[in-house]
Amino acid sequence: PDPEGTMNCPRRQPKLGRAEALLRNKRSQKAIQLSSKLIGMEGDPDLQFLLQGGDLLKVRSPSWKKTRYFKLQEDCKTVWHESKKTFRRKQTFSLDDIAAVRMGRQSEGLRKYTEEQVEIRCFSIMFKGRRKNLDLIASSEEEAKQWVSSLEKMVSRLKNLSCQQKTEHWILSCLRKADKNKDDKLSPSEVKNFFRLINIDVEDEYAEMLFKKCDKSNSGYLTGEEIQHLYELLTQREEIDVIYGEYARTTGFMNSENIVDFLMKEQREKATLEDARRIIEKYEPDENVKEKKLLSKDGFLMYMQHPEALILNSDHTEVYQDMSQPLNHYFISSSHNTYLMEDQLKGPSSTEAYIRALLKGCRCVELDCWDGSDDEPVIYHGYTLTSKILFKDAIKAIKEYAFKTSDYPVILSLENHCSVEQQKVMAHHMNSILGSALITAPLGQGMPTEFPSPEELKGKFLIKGKRLNKLEAIYASEEAADNTDVTEEDESNDEDEEKEGEQAKVGKKKKLKLAKELSDMVIYCKSVHFHGFEDAAQNLSFYEMSSFKEGKAVGLAEESANAFIRHNVDKLSRIYPAGTRTDSSNYDPVPLWNAGCQIVALNFQTNCTDMDVNQGRFLVNGKSGYILKPAYMRDLATDFDPITLTRGDWLKHKTLHVMIISAQQLPKVNKKKSSIVDPLVKVEVFGVPADVAEKETNAIENNGFNPAWNENFQFDVYVPDLALVRFLVEDHDSTSDNEFVGQYTLPFNSLKMGYRHVPLLNKNGDLLPSAGLFVHIMVVDA
Numbered sequence: 026p027d028p029e030g031t032m033n034c035p036r037r038q039p040k041l042g043r044a045e046a047l048l049r050n051k052r053s054q055k056a057i058q059l060s061s062k063l064i065g066m067e068g069d070p071d072l073q074f075l076l077q078g079g080d081l082l083k084v085r086s087p088s089w090k091k092t093r094y095f096k097l098q099e100d101c102k103t104v105w106h107e108s109k110k111t112f113r114r115k116q117t118f119s120l121d122d123i124a125a126v127r128m129g130r131q132s133e134g135l136r137k138y139t140e141e142q143v144e145i146r147c148f149s150i151m152f153k154g155r156r157k158n159l160d161l162i163a164s165s166e167e168e169a170k171q172w173v174s175s176l177e178k179m180v181s182r183l184k185n186l187s188c189q190q191k192t193e194h195w196i197l198s199c200l201r202k203a204d205k206n207k208d209d210k211l212s213p214s215e216v217k218n219f220f221r222l223i224n225i226d227v228e229d230e231y232a233e234m235l236f237k238k239c240d241k242s243n244s245g246y247l248t249g250e251e252i253q254h255l256y257e258l259l260t261q262r263e264e265i266d267v268i269y270g271e272y273a274r275t276t277g278f279m280n281s282e283n284i285v286d287f288l289m290k291e292q293r294e295k296a297t298l299e300d301a302r303r304i305i306e307k308y309e310p311d312e313n314v315k316e317k318k319l320l321s322k323d324g325f326l327m328y329m330q331h332p333e334a335l336i337l338n339s340d341h342t343e344v345y346q347d348m349s350q351p352l353n354h355y356f357i358s359s360s361h362n363t364y365l366m367e368d369q370l371k372g373p374s375s376t377e378a379y380i381r382a383l384l385k386g387c388r389c390v391e392l393d394c395w396d397g398s399d400d401e402p403v404i405y406h407g408y409t410l411t412s413k414i415l416f417k418d419a420i421k422a423i424k425e426y427a428f429k430t431s432d433y434p435v436i437l438s439l440e441n442h443c444s445v446e447q448q449k450v451m452a453h454h455m456n457s458i459l460g461s462a463l464i465t466a467p468l469g470q471g472m473p474t475e476f477p478s479p480e481e482l483k484g485k486f487l488i489k490g491k492r493l494n495k496l497e498a499i500y501a502s503e504e505a506a507d508n509t510d511v512t513e514e515d516e517s518n519d520e521d522e523e524k525e526g527e528q529a530k531v532g533k534k535k536k537l538k539l540a541k542e543l544s545d546m547v548i549y550c551k552s553v554h555f556h557g558f559e560d561a562a563q564n565l566s567f568y569e570m571s572s573f574k575e576g577k578a579v580g581l582a583e584e585s586a587n588a589f590i591r592h593n594v595d596k597l598s599r600i601y602p603a604g605t606r607t608d609s610s611n612y613d614p615v616p617l618w619n620a621g622c623q624i625v626a627l628n629f630q631t632n633c634t635d636m637d638v639n640q641g642r643f644l645v646n647g648k649s650g651y652i653l654k655p656a657y658m659r660d661l662a663t664d665f666d667p668i669t670l671t672r673g674d675w676l677k678h679k680t681l682h683v684m685i686i687s688a689q690q691l692p693k694v695n696k697k698k699s700s701i702v703d704p705l706v707k708v709e710v711f712g713v714p715a716d717v718a719e720k721e722t723n724a725i726e727n728n729g730f731n732p733a734w735n736e737n738f739q740f741d742v743y744v745p746d747l748a749l750v751r752f753l754v755e756d757h758d759s760t761s762d763n764e765f766v767g768q769y770t771l772p773f774n775s776l777k778m779g780y781r782h783v784p785l786l787n788k789n790g791d792l793l794p795s796a797g798l799f800v801h802i803m804v805v806d807a
């Protein structure tokens with residue numbers, strides 16, 4: 026046994042005759058040339074490196090470390106790796122599935138199963154969703170760096186492709202798959218197979234008709250330009266032709282005036298001739314047309330599919346809100362049991378879960394801390410079989426990834442079950458790892474009376490937890506806290522508490538000794554118990570905040586919404602999922618935002634509508650994780666009540682008209698080879714109870730490629746500031762529940778009007794590469 030593996034393990038080569046090998050090599054070179062040209066990376070050295078491939082040591086456990094050959098395939102998108110299990114032929118993954126490539130021993134596996142000295146040769150490939158990461162060791166530091174940088178470059182390049190390039194690349198790879206005998210020709214049966222691969226079921230007659238139309242040479246096969254023609258017939262967008270035709274009526278092309286006309290009349294945008302010229306300059310692919318200052322249909326489609334023309338107002342993708350209000354005037358993207366990758370009972374804990382949440386813009390993460398061995402506190406879900414990670418590893422990961430997506434402050438919510446000794450270790454780690462980024466004293470001179478703003482706290486960490494005394498004590502003459510006992514912060518205790526009632530609870534709650542070092546780090550987010558809104562208003566300071574279990578919070582939000590909103594005008598509230606949600610499911614965050622609650626913590630690792638809505642809420646304002654509440658939720662005297670909806674500034678009754686026109690390239694959801702999507706679209710509105718509504722189109726049978734609905738819906742929206750719109754595509758199933766295909770959720774106020782493409786996200790919130798919806802939106806004052 027050789028623990029590090031020998032890197033020159035012989036690799037099996039298929040035995041081929043010389044002529045056949047030459048032919049195969051030639052075809053393969055041609056395929057590579059075509060793919061690399063499509064993605065604009067012909068001759069790129071990083072691409073060449075990956076196509077060449079090489080041996081890497083794959084690490085799965087202390088004993089399972091094996092050398093495997095990895096290489097990028099001809100489509101420039103699929104990575105193949107050799108497997109010893111011959112029955113598992115398909116050991117591949119797509120570059121599209123890579124979430125990140127991380128240099129060094131950054132995964133639990135590499136930290137556990139390898140020695141520190143291999144650090145510089147290690148890297149991990151992290152996948153989107155729940156696929157396990159791939160832990161690898163290269164033979165040298167240079168090689169590891171080359172793998173990491175080449176993979177990163179390719180992933181970023183594929184992400185950067187325009188919609189059109191993505192579609193072309195995707196169709197090309199389907200064509201290659203359809204061409205079973207790899208002779209660069211498509212037979213009629215291969216064409217039918219191709220239609221299935223691109224998720225479109227055409228009648229045999231129609232397929233034959235298309236085939237004949239393209240087979241100009243009458244050879245019985247489609248080759249080269251004939252395949253190109255088939256592709257053009259398939260990707261025709263009639264609805265785009267109609268819109269373009271309307272504005273290109275005089276000359277057959279759109280000129281600058283036509284573009285301005287289109288933008289003002291249809292898209293309801295302010296536009297000048299200057300804007301029109303910029304669009305031509307930026308999007309027209311045909312140099313001759315561009316020179317004549319015209320926009321062709323291809324150029325028009327390029328523009329319509331670009332982020333600046335999508336349904337989401339592109340001005341809102343930057344930080345556009347006032348960030349200088351007190352912190353509690355914002356909704357804050359927040360996660361619950363952040364360390365968990367799966368469920369709350371036996372799933373793994375991982376620092377990767379913190380990295381993912383932070384990269385999604387999450388600004389409040391939770392650390393469930395317990396005593397560990399060797400004086401090192403650990404994080405896991407107490408009393409369960411979830412695996413453990415070191416507290417210091419979590420803090421290191423948080424420090425490294427906190428400000429990559431957003432500059433605004435991160436709250437570390439501590440659930441502390443540790444002994445005083447290990448609490449001191451926690452305080453020490455946070456001090457030494459976070460350093461000056463950790464807030465350890467109030468900002469400014471003297472005792473503050475309100476929260477600092479996200480702007481003032483840029484790049485900073487705030488600790489939320491128990492504190493022995495009032496913050497005012499900092500300014501009093503040195504006065505020792507006389508009592509180091511606090512009640513333990515434990516969400517699971519709250520279960521019993523509610524059952525047993527007020528009296529029993531006081532005596533029952535576990536007492537915990539709190540280390541002064543840790544207590545002193547709690548500045549702006551001191552956890553206290555909630556004894557009603559009146560008590561809070563009279564007895565609590567702004568920095569004393571309560572956590573509410575979802576059930577309790579939803580009750581308050583229904584029965585005393587206005588009191589809750591006023592409470593949240595000068596304090597912070599945190600909401601967390603019920604302990605009974607052991608499957609890590611979530612709850613609807615919307616009613617709690619309606620009640621002004623800021624930290625509405627969700628299980629980020631779980632794919633569900635609630636997370637989609639959370640992602641939609643925080644999609645705007647530069648994905649900063651902070652969304653400013655409307656003015657009527659920042660005023661102590663507000664009369665706003667989301668349920669009774671009396672007259673006031675919040676009431677801006679609008680009518681939303683949505684036409685679902687068509688969809689493009691919906692992915693197959695059912696893995697069964699013969700199945701084709703029967704798509705339908707649901708339009709959902711979330712917000713105050715009066716605004717909640719849902720409408721759906723009919724299902725279109727057997728067409729995920731270019732279904733068209735042209736169905737109209739109308740919604741009344743009373744409080745647009747709090748409303749969100751969700752587009753959900755499902756695969757209709759008459760015998761069981763419909764299957765999820767993709768969705769997109771955005772704030773009502775960030776909708777753009779007119780003809781718009783809607784991107785689609787998969788269950789995990791990642792973009793579906795070439796899929797989309799095409800809709801028409803109109804919002805009018807009712």
Ligand SMILES: *[C@@H]1O[C@H](CO)[C@@H](O)[C@H](O)[C@H]1NC(C)=O
Pocket residue numbers: 154155631632788789
């Ligand atoms: C979504 O979560 C469920 C369990 O909650 C899981 O079975 C499923 O595989 C997940 N889907 C994706 C795409 O990760």
Ligand SMILES: *[C@@H]1O[C@H](CO)[C@@H](O)[C@H](O)[C@H]1NC(C)=O
Pocket residue numbers: 178179181182185
């Ligand atoms: C992706 O696009 C960005 C911005 O347009 C550019 O800076 C970057 O170099 C591109 N990356 C690749 C790999 O093409």
Ligand SMILES: *[C@@H]1O[C@H](CO)[C@@H](O)[C@H](O)[C@H]1NC(C)=O
Pocket residue numbers: 559560561563564
């Ligand atoms: C404020 O606290 C005091 C002392 O604990 C208590 O007696 C009083 O009832 C509280 N005020 C309210 C409004 O609950």
